[in-house]
Amino acid sequence: MSDPPEFLKGNEALAYGALRAGLTAFYGYPITPSSEIPETLAAAFGRPSYPRFRVFLQAASELEAINLAIGSAATGARTMTATSGPGFSLKQEGISYAAAMELPLLIVNVNRAGPGLGNLGPEQSDYFQATRGGGHGGYRTIVLAPDSVAEMARMPSLAFALAFRYRTPVIVLADAFLGQLKEDLELPEVAAEAVETPWAVTGALGRERHVLASIHLELADQNRHSRHLQEKFATIGRLEQRAEDVATDDADVVIVAYGICARIARAAVVALRDRGCKVGLLRPISLAPFPRDRIDDLVLSGVRRFLVLELNHGQMVDDVQLAVAGRAEVRSVTEVGGLLPSMAALGAAVESMSDRPASFVDAEEVDA
Amino acid sequence: MKRETIVAGHGGQGVLELATWLAYSQLVRGRHVAYTPSYGPETRGGKVRCYVVASDDPIASPIVETPDLLIVMNTPSMDFVPSLRPGGTLLVNRSLVGDVPAHPELHVVEVPATQLAADLGPSFPEAGPDTSIAANAVMLGAVLALEGGRWPDEAPIVDRVLRHYLTDRKAALLPLDAAAAETGFRSIRDPSSERAPPARTVAA
Numbered sequence: 001m002s003d004p005p006e007f008l009k010g011n012e013a014l015a016y017g018a019l020r021a022g023l024t025a026f027y028g029y030p031i032t033p034s035s036e037i038p039e040t041l042a043a044a045f046g047r048p049s050y051p052r053f054r055v056f057l058q059a060a061s062e063l064e065a066i067n068l069a070i071g072s073a074a075t076g077a078r079t080m081t082a083t084s085g086p087g088f089s090l091k092q093e094g095i096s097y098a099a100a101m102e103l104p105l106l107i108v109n110v111n112r113a114g115p116g117l118g119n120l121g122p123e124q125s126d127y128f129q130a131t132r133g134g135g136h137g138g139y140r141t142i143v144l145a146p147d148s149v150a151e152m153a154r155m156p157s158l159a160f161a162l163a164f165r166y167r168t169p170v171i172v173l174a175d176a177f178l179g180q181l182k183e184d185l186e187l188p189e190v191a192a193e194a195v196e197t198p199w200a201v202t203g204a205l206g207r208e209r210h211v212l213a214s215i216h217l218e219l220a221d222q223n224r225h226s227r228h229l230q231e232k233f234a235t236i237g238r239l240e241q242r243a244e245d246v247a248t249d250d251a252d253v254v255i256v257a258y259g260i261c262a263r264i265a266r267a268a269v270v271a272l273r274d275r276g277c278k279v280g281l282l283r284p285i286s287l288a289p290f291p292r293d294r295i296d297d298l299v300l301s302g303v304r305r306f307l308v309l310e311l312n313h314g315q316m317v318d319d320v321q322l323a324v325a326g327r328a329e330v331r332s333v334t335e336v337g338g339l340l341p342s343m344a345a346l347g348a349a350v351e352s353m354s355d356r357p358a359s360f361v362d363a364e365e366v367d368a
Numbered sequence: 369m370k371r372e373t374i375v376a377g378h379g380g381q382g383v384l385e386l387a388t389w390l391a392y393s394q395l396v397r398g399r400h401v402a403y404t405p406s407y408g409p410e411t412r413g414g415k416v417r418c419y420v421v422a423s424d425d426p427i428a429s430p431i432v433e434t435p436d437l438l439i440v441m442n443t444p445s446m447d448f449v450p451s452l453r454p455g456g457t458l459l460v461n462r463s464l465v466g467d468v469p470a471h472p473e474l475h476v477v478e479v480p481a482t483q484l485a486a487d488l489g490p491s492f493p494e495a496g497p498d499t500s501i502a503a504n505a506v507m508l509g510a511v512l513a514l515e516g517g518r519w520p521d522e523a524p525i526v527d528r529v530l531r532h533y534l535t536d537r538k539a540a541l542l543p544l545d546a547a548a549a550e551t552g553f554r555s556i557r558d559p560s561s562e563r564a565p566p567a568r569t570v571a572a
């Protein structure tokens with residue numbers, strides 16, 4: 001028997017993915033269901049296979065962690081912090097500062113159920129907080145959403161590339177299910193392209209000082225800086241939309257779902273197609289910028305029904321509505337509290353929208 | 369080939385470990401696997417239920433709603449029986465659950481897993497006073513037998529799975545768990561033994 005592939009939790013895979021993407025510094029404070037990220041990184045610290053991994057620091061709180069990460073990112077180091085729910089809220093002030101200072105920084109949020117302490121089950125209720133810039137002052141970040149353990153491992157590489165290309169915080173928004181799920185995967189190769197960071201604060205001996213600040217007391221200065229940031233976010237919005245299409249070519253109904261919901265939707269597409277129901281899946285990989293151009297393409301190609309599946313009371317559905325702009329029916333199917341929607345419930349919802357009703361699952365088989 | 373399994377029991381029975389072993393036993397056969405833990409906040413005594421999906425093709429959803437195989441380690445976990453797919457297999461730890469009534473649409477197999485593991489005690493004094501903790505390894509062997517494997521052909525799979533997970537402090541349990549897995553396997557099918565195997569298939 002040959003060596004089997006890796007078999008890892010999503011959180012572990014993300015940690016190894018970050019190391020293989022050249023992670024230099026990690027600052028964090030553990031919180032379930034994301035604690036395997038710092039656990040895995042702590043265990044890997046000092047291993048010869050990751051010579052670029054120089055700093056692992058368990059901070060006294062999430063506030064300390066994000067502010068340490070800001071200092072680290074200011075030096076041009078590949079810097080990451082990871083958390084869940086309540087910890088993500090605590091980091092928002094820092095993320096606003098990092099956006100204002102134009103710092104490349106990777107923030108991972110393994111979304112648990114909320115609000116408040118909530119519970120440790122999966123939700124996608126931090127969608128608004130992540131995609132609208134959850135802190136003060138009118139900024140955006142890039143938000144990426146994996147839907148498998150293998151993609152958890154690949155995401156840090158993309159996140160760092162975008163963070164340095166645009167000098168902006170990038171959020172990887174996973175959910176508790178993906179964090180705890182174990183799957184087989186091949187880890188990405190160790191590859192971290194060298195990035196020029198001429199803006200970094202590295203000691204000004206023999207050169208002009210670099211100043212990375214978020215304060216602009218002159219109104220005109222703040223006005224100029226704010227416009228500059230918005231232009232950058234607009235550029236990102238044009239160039240960095242990412243999505244995966246599954247069987248959307250001839251679809252009457254397109255499910256829009258990300259994270260664990262996209263996995264449920266993948267299975268539903270297969271089961272419903274077996275019964276003659278023309279259904280497809282659009283999986284946003286970048287939640288911000290939202291792949292509105294793909295939605296637009298689908299509308300222009302004749303799709304008139306979208307079903308948005310998410311683990312909250314309906315957040316991404318707003319982005320779908322904005323992209324659809326009244327040209328198609330948009331329905332929201334949701335589940336909350338750490339529970340997951342059943343295949344039967346999703347199938348029934350699709351079926352009720354579809355041109356060709358399909359008997360999806362016999363009622364007595366359904367454990368709703 | 370695609371098989372969906374739910375393993376259910378209480379905390380401390382090694383339910384998560386058994387589910388991980390089952391997943392890894394499929395991984396080393398070259399299949400895609402997905403394993404999802406689910407448990408209450410307690411480390412012992414809480415409700416535990418895991419999903420294992422194994423498939424030759426990439427796995428769409430790791431969530432198991434209608435399993436092909438349900439492994440029930442304690443009585444409260446019988447609550448999951450209605451979720452079994454018609455024609456599916458219910459593998460019961462008879463030591464804790466007792467006899468299960470026949471079901472017209474299910475293949476019911478009872479293995480006294482906790483008792484079989486406890487009975488190994490005298491042979492493994494180094495494993496401590498109570499070897500019933502190896503009930504999960506008994507069930508690992510039972511599942512391999514239900515999958516149609518032969519003994520000792522399946523022994524290398526068991527060895528590979530246990531060696532992957534029983535490292536450091538747990539390595540001391542390797543001989544006990546390997547013996548428990550063989551016992552579980554032979555409890556289902558043991559052509560070499562003249563005695564009736566201890567597993568009971570409940571006829572519909």
